[in-house]
Every structure is written in C-alpha cells, then in structure tokens.
Amino acid sequence: MIEIKKLTKQADNKLILRGVDLSIKKGETVAILGPNGAGKSTLLKVLATLIKPTSGQVLVNGLELRKNQIKIKNLLGYLPHSSLLYEHYSPFENLVFFGNIYGVKDVEQKARKLIKGVDLSFFLNEPVKNFSRGMIQRVAIARAIIHDPEILLLDEPHTGLDQGAISILNNVILAMKKKGTTTLMVTHDFKQAAEICDRVLIVKNGRIVDDFAIENCNLGFVTEKYEFQVEGVS
Ligand SMILES: Nc1ncnc2c1ncn2[C@@H]1O[C@H](COP(=O)(O)OP(=O)(O)O)[C@@H](O)[C@H]1O
Numbered sequence: 001m002i003e004i005k006k007l008t009k010q011a012d013n014k015l016i017l018r019g020v021d022l023s024i025k026k027g028e029t030v031a032i033l034g035p036n037g038a039g040k041s042t043l044l045k046v047l048a049t050l051i052k053p054t055s056g057q058v059l060v061n062g063l064e065l066r067k068n069q070i071k072i073k074n075l076l077g078y079l080p081h082s083s084l085l086y087e088h089y090s091p092f093e094n095l096v097f098f099g100n101i102y103g104v105k106d107v108e109q110k111a112r113k114l115i116k117g118v119d120l121s122f123f124l125n126e127p128v129k130n131f132s133r134g135m136i137q138r139v140a141i142a143r144a145i146i147h148d149p150e151i152l153l154l155d156e157p158h159t160g161l162d163q164g165a166i167s168i169l170n171n172v173i174l175a176m177k178k179k180g181t182t183t184l185m186v187t188h189d190f191k192q193a194a195e196i197c198d199r200v201l202i203v204k205n206g207r208i209v210d211d212f213a214i215e216n217c218n219l220g221f222v223t224e225k226y227e228f229q230v231e232g233v234s
C-alpha cells in the first residue's frame with residue numbers, strides 16, 4: 001500500500017529526513033512516535049503530497065507519489081495540527097463544502113451522519129468559531145474522512161482532547177480500520193498508540209530507529225522500547 005525507499009527531505013540546508021525506508025500494508029494502523037523535531041510531521045506532509053521529497057521513492061498503491069498527486073490526494077484523509085475548517089461555517093457547511101470538493105455522493109446525508117458519529121448533532125448549524133478545541137478536533141476528523149479515504153494520516157490527533165473526545169476519536173479510527181483503512185498516526189500519547197495501533201515506528205533525527213508490532217495493547221512494551229531508543233534508558 002505504501003512503499004518508501006531511501007526518502008530524504010532537505011530544507012534550509014538542514015536534512016530533516018535522512019533516508020527513510022518503510023513498507024506499510026493495507027489495513028495496518030501504525031503509530032509514529034519520536035521526540036519533537038524528529039521529522040514525524042515532515043514524513044506525513046510528504047505522504048500527503050504537501051511537500052516534495054528531496055530524493056528517494058514513494059509509492060502509494062503502486063503509484064509514484066510525484067507523478068500522481070491528484071489521484072493520491074483522493075485516497076488520503078489528512079488531519080494536520082490546524083483543523084483546515086472554515087471558522088465562520090458550521091460543521092454541516094464545512095463537511096458539505098469539503099465533501100463537494102471530493103465529489104462525495106449524497107453529501108448532505110453523509111455530513112449529518114458523520115457529525116452524529118462525533119456526537120455534535122446538537123451543534124450541526126453553529127459556526128465553528130465558537131467551538132472548544134475538542135469540538136473543533138471532532139469536526140476536523142469528520143472532515144478528514146468525508147470521502148472515505150483508504151489512507152488516514154493523523155498528526156497528533158489526541159493532543160488537547162478530554163476523555164470523551166479521545167474515545168470518540170478512537171472509535172472513529174477503529175471503525176475506519178474495520179473498513180480496511182490504513183492509518184498512520186503521529187502521537188505523543190503512548191496509551192492511545194498502544195490501544196488502537198498494531199505497529200509502532202520510532203523516529204529520531206530523521207530516521208526510523210525502531211519498528212515493531214504491538215500485541216494485546218501492551219503499553220509497557222511501547223514505553224520500554226521508546227525509553228531505550230530515545231532516552232537511552234536500558
Ligand atoms: N519548511 C521547513 N524549513 C526548515 N526547517 C524545517 C521545515 N519544516 C520542518 N523543519 C525542521 O525539521 C525538523 C523536523 O520537523 P517536524 O517534521 O515538524 O518534526 P516533528 O513533527 O517530529 O516534531 C525540525 O527541526 C523543524 O524545525
């Protein structure tokens with residue numbers, strides 16, 4: 001599904017990604033952990049076709065990333081730090097607007113269903129500008145999946161959310177997983193990573209320094225691996 005070979009990204013004379021090799025199968029839910037500045041968001045932005053690689057190869061569904069940006073964009077749902085929502089629009093208007101960009105059928109019905117799924121039906125027609133961070137994030141996740149993407153790219157989706165919003169978000173991710181969606185999720189929240197992901201990558205200084213499977217939501221294992229790779233604790 002995603003094949004990355006010898007990927008590098010340089011900006012302002014700084015090598016941000018230093019040779020990333022990665023292969024992700026359809027339906028995997030992968031957590032990307034690592035310290036600030038490691039290159040995690042940069043890796044997601046390359047996959048989201050928002051920035052160009054400096055060298056190396058990226059294939060998505062067998063398509064070379066640089067040559068198939070529009071096709072690949074249609075396969076992707078991307079949730080960055082910023083919500084990408086229009087703050088003067090309501091959740092409903094935002095979802096219909098983005099759904100129309102992707103040519104979603106029965107878009108109004110779909111928008112209502114997704115807003116219900118993130119428990120915001122009561123605020124369907126309220127402008128997003130009055131919403132709390134957790135409410136905005138819930139609309140943002142609905143926005144990211146309006147076109148049933150095959151691949152979800154989530155950049156720190158749990159940051160700043162309360163327990164209710166976290167479980168809503170996790171349920172959305174798990175429901176997408178059931179449908180066969182492939183998810184890459186950058187996070188600092190090891191607990192969420194252990195609960196919903198089946199694989200963990202640890203990124204440090206622009207490289208993947210560890211790559212392992214998680215079984216039985218084993219949080220202790222994730223923490224141990226992270227401390228060993230990043231904090232030098234053995
Ligand atoms: N457009 C850019 N120009 C120059 N440096 C950048 C650019 N984008 C990111 N960086 C630098 O690359 C490093 C990795 O950034 P990022 O991928 O956002 O890290 P992470 O998401 O792991 O915290 C940081 O040191 C950051 O300052």
Ligand SMILES: [Mg+2]
Nearest residue numbers: 040041042186
């Ligand atoms: Mg980041």
